[in-house]
Amino acid sequence: MKSFLCLLTITFALFALTNATEVKKCSKSTARALTPDEVTISSCPENKCTLKRKSEASIEMKIKPERDFSELNSDIQGIILDVPLPFPGYYGTSACPYIYDAEGKEKVGCPLKAGETYTYKNTIKILSIYPAVSLVIHWGLGDKQGDAVCFEIPAKIKA
Template sequence: MYFWKSICLLALIASIQATQVKKCPKNSARKLEANEVTISNCPKNKCTLKRNTKVSIEMKVIPTRDFKELNNDISGILLDVPLPFPGIYGTSACPHIYDAAGENMVGCPLKANETYTYKNSFDILPIYPTVTLEIHCALGDGQGDAACFQIPARIK
């Protein structure tokens, strides 16, 4: 009985820490599960990103093809208009690619069907307006994405 209670408690803790993610529209990257994405201060329903803080992100990446290079495509979508996050949008994601366990940095290239972990952090700048928006997070190259998800968020 104690064993099953422990299992249920661990599952509950994991579900609280996981961020509910949505598949990116018009994107061929595989859908990420909630347990494959962790964003600091982001409960399951909606992220609240506080200005003048740093947000960390960790996600599993399992590309469906080989990638020589990966770039960050992280933006806020407001009224269907993507607004790139300054300082991170368009930068190389390669320095933030780790092995599947997230322990050893491996960088690029990435091989098809191998599991990697992306770990990064970025500032929520004081100039960002207090708005409700959708966060779009993709890693890819000019031919497509290795990983992509979207989450509802609020900047405050």
């Protein structure tokens, strides 16, 4: 019976890993790397996000900053052939309106305190002007001194 339970646990763990969004640490960021269970993006149930033009994608992620942040700005870019292209309407905007408590229920905004856990929830529009292309999405939240959180994911935009 113990062997069966052990096998069942391993099977579920492997299934969870193969269905998790592939989240990579940003190469130029000193922020703590996020794990796949700390980031949820609609249209990204497996290793590559598939984003359809003229639709929306929602994101939810946990943030536990290593220092205080009085303000938090979005650094959301699509990287195509190593060229970063800002997502219009999102790059450089305030992330404070999208900051919730650790459970994601109550909006708390900024400032963020070091060591506290917060939830970032937002929805982005996949505009019809975006090309149908494979890319890497770079998603950072921070200030001029550095990131509170940053990750990158492989994605594909389709018609």
